[in-house]
Amino acid sequence: MSQDAEIERLRAQRSRFIAFAFAGNDVLLELDSDGCVSYCAGTVEAMFGRAPKDLKGTPVHDLVSDRDMLMLDELMVRLRRTARLDRIPLHFQGPEGDQRLSLSAILLPETPDVTYLTLTHLRGPAALAPAPLVKTPVAVDSFAAKVKDKIRSGEVDDPQLTLLDLTPDKLAEALPAERAEQFMDSVMDYLRAWSVGGDGVGRLDNGSLGVLHDGSLNQDDISKKVNDMLTVFDPGAKPIDIKAATVEVDGRDLSDEDLSKALVYTMNNFVRGEAIGTDFGSITAGYKAAMEETLGKVATFRRAVGQNLTLVFQPIVDLSTWQVHHYEALARLDSGDRLIAPARLIGFAEEFGVVEEMDMAVMKKALGILTDNRGIRSGAKIAINLSGRSVVNDRFCAELLLLLQKSEHLLPRMLFEVTESHEMTDLARANQILRRLRHMGCAVCIDDFGAGAAAFPYLKALEVDYVKIDGSYIRDAFHTRHGRPFLRAIAGLARDLGMQCIGEMVEDSDTMWLLRELGIGYGQGWFFGKPAADVSRFTLTGQPGRSSQRVVTAS
Known part of the structure; x- marks a missing residue:
């Protein structure tokens, strides 16, 4: 083996070691520029029912469950933008059917054409919990609680919450009912791929959507992607005018209780369409101001009550x-x-x-x-x-x-x-x-x-x-x-x-x-007595006699 070849081999081994060590997972998959497995290590046979040598050359899409194929595509887009993914739940094909694994990934500067994926079986409470039903409409309070927990978990350094006005009425203008629900499922898969932890997304019970993400995603990206997806379902569909708002929600200066309440208040305002001003183009700045205004109102409320x-x-x-x-x-x-x-x-x-x-x-x-x-x-x-x-x-x-x-x-x-x-x-x-x-x-x-x-x-x-x-x-x-x-x-x-x-x-x-x-x-009622601070000497007047009652004056 030539010296150059040996150097390349050692460099590859070093990269694999770093990739495997950064997550400490069960299986390492190395993907080439075509997305096919070029190397694998770990408990491969237990996870996939195939020997490592048989997995080489297999497209990674062949290992993923059909239900999460779109999400995998978006995760790869996100990886190319951020160079790293951490602990995203994803369904893979296993020896006994679909299995939910935790996926992490990294791109290393010295091997730009190679993608390293690490997979692990979910353990502890996460292994027992069912997959979150992110596509099922949820109440604002429930989604706010999830967002608060994710913010407090420290999974992301710069959490941002984007709210999207994508109601059933708006979809009905673009797609027939039987296709609108399939379209919404695809939109949720797309948002899951960009969300914190792979499940920081919610479909609010009026049809609006919320996604907690990092700074690598912006609302213009979302609007463009959603309309691109719409053309797949109906090439002749008119673009949807998606109103969106993004607000930074680190909540470091808030108690858990006040953070939850601020999130609920902000989302309720969005659901009702109560933005700051009427220009949805400036809605993000408006919501930041609204959050500050809301906290000011809370302080005033507590002062008044106290x-x-x-x-x-x-x-x-x-x-x-x-x-x-x-x-x-x-x-x-x-x-x-x-x-x-x-x-x-x-x-x-x-x-x-x-x-x-x-x-x-x-x-x-x-x-x-x-x-x-x-x-x-x-x-x-x-x-x-x-x-x-x-x-x-x-x-x-x-x-x-x-x-x-x-x-x-x-x-x-x-x-x-x-x-x-x-x-x-x-x-x-x-x-x-x-x-x-x-x-x-x-x-x-x-x-x-x-x-x-x-x-x-x-x-x-x-x-x-x-x-x-x-x-x-x-x-x-x-x-x-x-x-x-x-x-x-x-x-x-x-x-x-x-x-x-x-x-x-x-x-x-x-x-x-x-x-x-x-x-x-x-x-x-006032006939008996008006509200008073001191009723210690209150007495009723004598019961009045019965007069002729008023008649009904309207039909």
Whole structure:
């Protein structure tokens, strides 16, 4: 062997050693410039059921499962751009069928025409976990949690999140329905190849897409590739106008909780099309600004709740006995010269995911008022509002139950109203905490029934004592012909389920008498009393006589 040949042999051996050592995997595959195996080592026969010598000359595509062929192609494109891939799950053909392996790869400067792949069987929890269903639509919260975990894992130094507006309606304009789903599967395979860990991609439940990636990919690349793929499915298809946003999301200055909430808030804004300004060309800068603005709002929210939160009380009256049954505790912000209803603040808190903090602050303040009987008669009962988000938040519920256990003597004076503004999708889980509250002696009410995200499914799934009918239905009883029958039906259904009804927005005696006529036992509204910080001396006026009721004025 000539000296030059020996040098080349040693250089090749050195490169193979480096390639094998950099990942410490089970099998090393060396690919030539045509993508065929030129050398292999390790537990080749156990992994592929073939001897190393029989694998030489085999195209690497012949080793990969059909389901991941497109992803392999994109991984090779990514490798040529970045020179390295780390631990990407991929399906390969094995002796007993498809097997999910971890793929790493490297290109070395001294051998530019050679690609080194290392493969290993997944071990530990990863080996037992099923392949992630990245093509299945997921909720924004779930995808945000995945993104947060990947950012914290340190898998990538410069994590970026790109969101794509690729909804079913937009696809329907370009492809027939039977081909649109196949196209979306291909798009997801493409994005997986560029995503962090090979699974840092999500199809949000409205059809939008999100991908967590490093700086080697940009949104223009994605738009071009997606439209190139579209022409494969339909050469005559018009290009899709893909709106996209990319934001850097290292999150080093955020707690895990705030990072998750910031991601959810950003993705929700994108899903609704609420960019900063109207120019989607500048959307990336807009989202960076939005993230900073959001964190500023969170700080303002926490400051307001910590320093300015106060409670006022409005009576709920038993219409049969004409007695105050209990008071609803309503949150207000003290601005110095007046009390402000924090409707916008609550909306932001629910959207960003910090409403649990407000609910807990109200809870603690209410317990203090009951303990000291400040602004309320001794023995009087109060109802405390809980957001649907809080009811399904494990940490909030654990803290709530602990507080109640420490205040056991106050439990007979407490009720809880669950608001409908946020839909509770896991009703069985929500019902568990409501049952715990009722078992402790606290009555439970569904607030604003009919106004929020769900109505009758709540009656079916949640075990509660009261249903508070939204005021819009009370008003309809005087302005639409279906209003009274609808109210009567709700009251009858609640009664059959063992629940009692509360009518909101009782502004006059006609409304009060209407509620009694329809079988609604309790009323709340300015007719009985406005919210006040001190109701310790509150008394109801005498029950008014029955006048001729207003007639329905609209069909």
